[in-house]
Amino acid sequence: MRIMNVPRGLQLQIYEKHATIDNTLIVIVDIIQLGGKRQYMEREQPQRTWQALLADLIDNSRERQRIAQQVRVRPITLQRWANLTSRPRDEHIDRLLSAISRESYQEFFQALKKDYPTLIPAHQQIHKISPEIPAEFYDRVLSACAMTSPFLYFQTICELILQQAIEHLDPDRCGMAINLVSCVKPLLGGKVRSLREIAGMGTPPWSRNIGQHTSFLGAESLCGAAVVQCRIVSIQDRNEPNPIFPAHWVTNEQSAVAYPLLRQTRVAxxxxxxxxHPYTLTEIHCEVIKRYANLLALAFAPADFFDTQEIWLQLMPPYEEQILYFQNFRQRVNERMWVGANGGPLLTYQDAQESIWLEVEEELLQHQATQQARVDQYR
Incomplete structure (x- = not known):
């Protein structure tokens, strides 16, 4: 690289233009002096190998662990690839590419393609899945519906179907999450104002049991659009301009499909x-998602379903702003149970939970209204 001497005190604006010639990155630097233009050249940088890029990525221990988990190798294996002491097997290449973050993806893909010319970008890969749910699985669901006690019924049916669904929809474990979202039951005579994630499963980069982390969704979400319109809705790329549907995106989520849980045209x-990854949820995926959603509707009681006229979804704050309201949830439920045990209204644990969730819903709606008022004040 040539080092240029620039007069001290000179006010400059610097622009870089990139071009690739014979696999060498040429960077042309334009230095514009106020009052006149002088063009300087030239910096040459060899294009970095995928091993060098990988070494930078796994320098962070948390990122190293995440990538290793998604590729299904040990962290030391990633270090050997980066150090050129071993090469990944063919089955590891697609997983490695799928594990790379969006910010580093394009550069990593171009470098990796030099060693693997037939490589296809992750978002262009067609992950073939069976369009049908196995017939024997329907038998398992019906048997569980018949033989499970009321106390365990909802959890058993949901876990059974979600586990089958994640294995069916993402057999290669390329990165998928499935969330079961329910209407938050209103007080008698009220309308449904929000939805809540109540169960879920995932493959890396998501954890296996993502249902442990709940969140409220409303009119700002893809789920809200599916529930209000009672039909399937999807966004194939979170970065597409002017999307038709709203979305409440979370970390790692690049595309999404939502399908309503229906019974006799009522929605739960x-x-x-x-x-x-974007563009990976095909028409076949959507058809399979619809069938699993229809199965999951069996887990819900008739009282969990609502006419669309009974639903009036409000805007909910981002998940990051909701977390604070969940921190003492168990304590609040226990306190509500204690009141019932000491002369107050007797409640089951489930009733106490639903009561506290309604209070949290109201707190979040008030929080969102306050935030919106502040925004409107400065417009």
Whole structure:
């Protein structure tokens, strides 16, 4: 690289233009002096190998662990690839590419393609899945419906179907999350104002049991659109300009499909399927998602379903702003149970939970209204 001497005190604006010639990155630097233009050249940088890029990525221990988990190798294996002491097997290449973050993806793909010329970008890969749910699985669901006690019924049916669904929809574990979203039951005579994630499963980069982390969704979400319109809705790329539907995007989510949970045209919530890559949820995926959503509707009681006229979804704040309201949830439920045990209204644990969730919903709606008022004040 040539080092240029620039007069001290000179006010400059610098622009870089990139071009690739014979696999060498040429960077042309334009230095514009106020009052006149002088063009300087020239910096040459060899294009970095994928091993060098990988070494930078796994320098962060958390990122190293995440990539290793998604590729299904040990972290030391990634270090050997980066150090050129070993090469990944063919089955590891697609997983490695799928594990790279969006910010580093394009550069990494171009470097990796030099060693693997037939490589296809992750978002262009067609992950073939069976368009049908296995017949024997329907038998398992019906048997569970018949033989499971009321106390365990909802959890058993949901876990059974979600586990089958994630294995069916993402057999290569390329990165998918499935969330079961329900309407938040209103007080008697009220309208449904929000939805809540109540169960879920995922493949890396998501954790296996993502249902442990709840969140409220409303009119700003893809789930909200599916519930209100009672039909399947999807966004194939979170970065597409002017999307038809709203979305409440979370980390790692690049595309999503939502399908309502229906019974006799009434709706109880929706099934949300998210992918870590854009354009991977095909028409076949959508058809399979619809069938699993119809199965999951069996887990809900008749009182969990609502006419669309009974639903009036409001805007909910981003998940990051909701977390604070969940921190003492268990404590609040226990306190509500204690009141019932000491002369107050007797409640089951489920009733106490639903009561506190309604209070949290109201707190979040008030929070969102306050935030919106502040925005409007400065317009």
């Amino acid at each position: 919530g929706c099934l949300l399927v998210s992918s870590a």
